[in-house]
Amino acid sequence: MTLRIAEIFGPTIQGEGALIGQPTVFIRAGGCDYRCSWCDSLHAVDSQHRHDWLAMDPEAIMAEVVRLSGGQPITVSISGGNPAIQDFAPVIKLGRASGYRFACETQGSIARHWFSELAMLVLSPKPPSSGQGTNWSAFEECLTAAKGTEVVMKIVIFDDRDLLWAREAAARYPALALYLQPGNLDTDPLQPVSTQSLSDRLLWLVEETVGKGWLVPHILPQLHVLIWGNKRGV
Numbered sequence: 001m002t003l004r005i006a007e008i009f010g011p012t013i014q015g016e017g018a019l020i021g022q023p024t025v026f027i028r029a030g031g032c033d034y035r036c037s038w039c040d041s042l043h044a045v046d047s048q049h050r051h052d053w054l055a056m057d058p059e060a061i062m063a064e065v066v067r068l069s070g071g072q073p074i075t076v077s078i079s080g081g082n083p084a085i086q087d088f089a090p091v092i093k094l095g096r097a098s099g100y101r102f103a104c105e106t107q108g109s110i111a112r113h114w115f116s117e118l119a120m121l122v123l124s125p126k127p128p129s130s131g132q133g134t135n136w137s138a139f140e141e142c143l144t145a146a147k148g149t150e151v152v153m154k155i156v157i158f159d160d161r162d163l164l165w166a167r168e169a170a171a172r173y174p175a176l177a178l179y180l181q182p183g184n185l186d187t188d189p190l191q192p193v194s195t196q197s198l199s200d201r202l203l204w205l206v207e208e209t210v211g212k213g214w215l216v217p218h219i220l221p222q223l224h225v226l227i228w229g230n231k232r233g234v
């Protein structure tokens, strides 16, 4: 059995959410059931890039992770695309047998049994600015599948409407640790990002939430974007 893999890279630092700043290797799966208007990883989404994706078996995927990490069993972050399209159970099983732990980033549209084998599941439901709707019953199936695994919710915010939506999502799932992240508009990997615009967006987000009495537990920038811009493989 092979999986479609857009890229495997690292070690780098996790740039987003609950594990921000921690060393990790990324496995980026190819293919997504969504088409967010502002997706920063289109090379793993658009089928025009599918010829660049590799068909790798679980042994080859873990061999690359072990090579990149020098055999040090760190956290492996599975992202994409939507990794839940594919069966990562054999990769996780192999990796865990060698001491690696796994985190996974997904929008919560497809539930998988292997969510319960993760150390952390990051569910990132999409706000209105994405142009995608959220199927909350599918989201709940993800929560059920992740039994025993720590689950956090990370929502990207571009505008006021997204904020209102995030507030409702947070109220719906008060037990999930909430992370808000300002959206990055400059997603072309060949263009530089404006760090001024990133910090302006972060300031806006803090003022509109904490500044107005909504004490969101965590508001974080994309640390890797601050360091490397939209470069791939970091």
Ligand SMILES: C[S@@+](CC[C@H](N)C(=O)[O-])C[C@H]1O[C@@H](n2cnc3c(N)ncnc32)[C@H](O)[C@@H]1O
Pocket: 032, 038, 039, 040, 041, 079, 080, 081, 082, 083, 105, 106, 107, 123, 124, 154, 156, 181, 182, 183, 184, 185, 187, 222
């Ligand atoms: C590229 S996605 C891949 C995983 C999965 N498809 C998802 O969306 O959760 C990884 C994370 O990047 C976030 N993201 C994508 N484009 C972004 C952008 N332009 N600005 C900020 N965050 C973005 C997504 O919301 C998600 O939390």
Ligand SMILES: Nc1nc2[nH]cc(C(=O)O)c2c(=O)[nH]1
Pocket: 012, 013, 014, 015, 016, 026, 041, 079, 080, 105, 224, 234
């Ligand atoms: N360093 C780094 N941190 C990340 N956190 C989430 C990412 C993703 O694209 O899923 C990402 C990424 O691409 N790079």
Ligand code: SF4
Pocket: 032, 033, 034, 035, 036, 039, 040, 041, 042, 045, 080, 081, 082, 107
């Ligand atoms: S769900 Fe994730 S990978 Fe898919 S289009 Fe949206 S941000 Fe990109």
Ligand SMILES: [Mg+2]
Pocket: 040, 041
């Ligand atoms: Mg990214």
